Amino acid sequence: MNYSKEFKEEALKLSDEIGVKKTAAQLGLKYYTLADWRSKRKEQLNAPGLTDAEQQRRIRELERENAELRRANDILKDALGFFAKDRKK
Incomplete structure (x- = not known):
């Protein structure tokens, strides 16, 4: 089920006040749904914001x-081809 952003925010505020279990029961939510919302909110708050x-x-x-890894990958492919030709002889 999809809940609006406003509903989630209010549910989170209420859970901060009275706890997850009581809030989930009052709003008819599953405990783990509300706990997941709280976990995601915590991750967002802890995520560092970078300037432009x-x-x-x-x-x-x-x-x-990425460019360096591509070059290394190309070298390894060439080496693999070289050794594969050598094994066929």
Whole structure:
């Protein structure tokens, strides 16, 4: 079942006040549904926010790393081909 963002926020506020078990019972939710919402909220609150400049720097780092890994992969493919030809002889 899909719940609106507003409903989830209110349910989370209520669960902060009276607890997950009571809130789930009062709202007719399964305990684990509400517990999952709380867990996701905690993850979002703990996730570090990056500025645009930090995001761009991170993207550049990942692009460089990706290029390096592609080169290494190409070298390994060439070596595999070389050794595979050698085994056929």
